[in-house]
Every structure is written in structure tokens, then in C-alpha cells.
Amino acid sequence: xxxxxxxxxxxxxxxxxxxxxxxxxxxxxxxxxxxxxxxxxxxxxxxxxxxxxxxxxxxxxxxxxxxxxxxxxxxxxxxxxxxxxxxxxxxxxxxxxxxxxxxxxxxxxxxxxxxxxxxxxxxxxxxxxxxxxxxxxxxxxxxxxxxxxxxxxxxxxxxxxxxxxxxxxxxxxxxxxxxxxxxxxxxxxxxxxxxxxxxxxxxxxxxxxxxxxxxxxxxxxxxxxxxx
Numbered sequence: 001x002x003x004x005x006x007x008x009x010x011x012x013x014x015x016x017x018x019x020x021x022x023x024x025x026x027x028x029x030x031x032x033x034x035x036x037x038x039x040x041x042x043x044x045x046x047x048x049x050x051x052x053x054x055x056x057x058x059x060x061x062x063x064x065x066x067x068x069x070x071x072x073x074x075x076x077x078x079x080x081x082x083x084x085x086x087x088x089x090x091x092x093x094x095x096x097x098x099x100x101x102x103x104x105x106x107x108x109x110x111x112x113x114x115x116x117x118x119x120x121x122x123x124x125x126x127x128x129x130x131x132x133x134x135x136x137x138x139x140x141x142x143x144x145x146x147x148x149x150x151x152x153x154x155x156x157x158x159x160x161x162x163x164x165x166x167x168x169x170x171x172x173x174x175x176x177x178x179x180x181x182x183x184x185x186x187x188x189x190x191x192x193x194x195x196x197x198x199x200x201x202x203x204x205x206x207x208x209x210x211x212x213x214x215x216x217x218x219x220x221x222x223x224x225x226x227x228x
Contacts, residue, residue, distance in 0.1 A: 007051050008025050010053075011041035013056060020112065038062030046076070051081065052122065052123075068082050069100045072160055078148070082160075083119075086108060088107070101163075103160070106118070138225075150210075179221060
């Protein structure tokens, strides 16, 4: 897909930042819309259906974490990337962001060219993944990579992109233990910096939705997809 086929929504309460990001994204060829607060951001996202959302944390009316939670509850935005772009550098803010369903967390300031590279890397990986036609069936769990759908005993389960990719990756290698750093490299990539604890947050969220029996913890080592 060309850049012009991708839609990006920027949500930030600073007009100067919105203008700067919109200018640079539009120059790359992306379709861009902006919002000054989280409530308006969700309203626009429902109609615009962006491929990626850049989201601030500290905003009036509704903060970014709550905005992300609401976005992740919308079926039509299941496959939308959500990247936090914020001045908040505390670990608890980052954990809260990932816990709400974020795909990435970037602290300001960031140079526009570096941000464009990060976004391009996400879309490149997405295009590559779309060529994968594998479907995994295991003990009542069906994972279909072609349609990004997951079901358990016939019941559809909604997972954000990174949770789905993490589950799919582990299920591709049943019985094999992966450490946190290895999972970060395979799911988030080497060009995206996130905390190792991010893996723990995503594993917990996946377990909440599919149950505890599929992914087990190997203490001091990492996680594996459990084979009965």
C-alpha cells in the first residue's frame, strides 16, 4: 500500500504540535485528521476509521489512557495502531498506556523525521504480515492471521493488534519458551523501544480474554504456548 492509502488521526491539546505533525504526515502522503481532546478524538475515529492514531496523555475533557480504552472497545477500530506521543516519561504512565491497549509509547520531544520512520516501520511490518495465510487451531482456540480473528469454542474474541500478534507468535511455536526481550524483538521490532514489562502487561490481557491454560509462565525465563 502507498502512503496515500493510510489514514492517521492525531489527538493532542497543543495546536502547534497538531499543526507540525499534520504538516509532516501530509508531506509523506498520509491522509490526516486532528483533534484537540480525547472525546473529539473518539468521535472522529468512529467516522474516519484511521489505520494509526497518535495520542497524547494529558488532555482536557478526557485523557489519552481513557481515550485509548474507548477506542479498543470499538470493533471497527480493532486493527488500528495506537501510538502514545507524550511528554510523560514515568514508568507508571507507560504501563497504563499499554494496559489500555496501546501499541507503542514515544516520549516527547521527538524529531519529525524519526517519528515518520517509526510510522513507516509499522506500516511495512503490517504489509508483510498480510501475506501470511496461516491459521492455527488448538484445543478449541482458532487463530486466523488472514482476517486477524480469534475464536474460542466458536465464540469470537476481540484482541488489539499487539495482543493478537503476541498470541499468534507463541502459538506458532508450541512448547517453546521465549524470553521477554525475544518477544519484544519479534512483536514490536528492534526499531521500537518499549519496556520489557510491556510483554507482561500484554500476556495478562490475553489471558483475561482466552483463559490461563494456553500461555504458561516459566519463572525467570519467559512464556510459552502450552501443549497438553
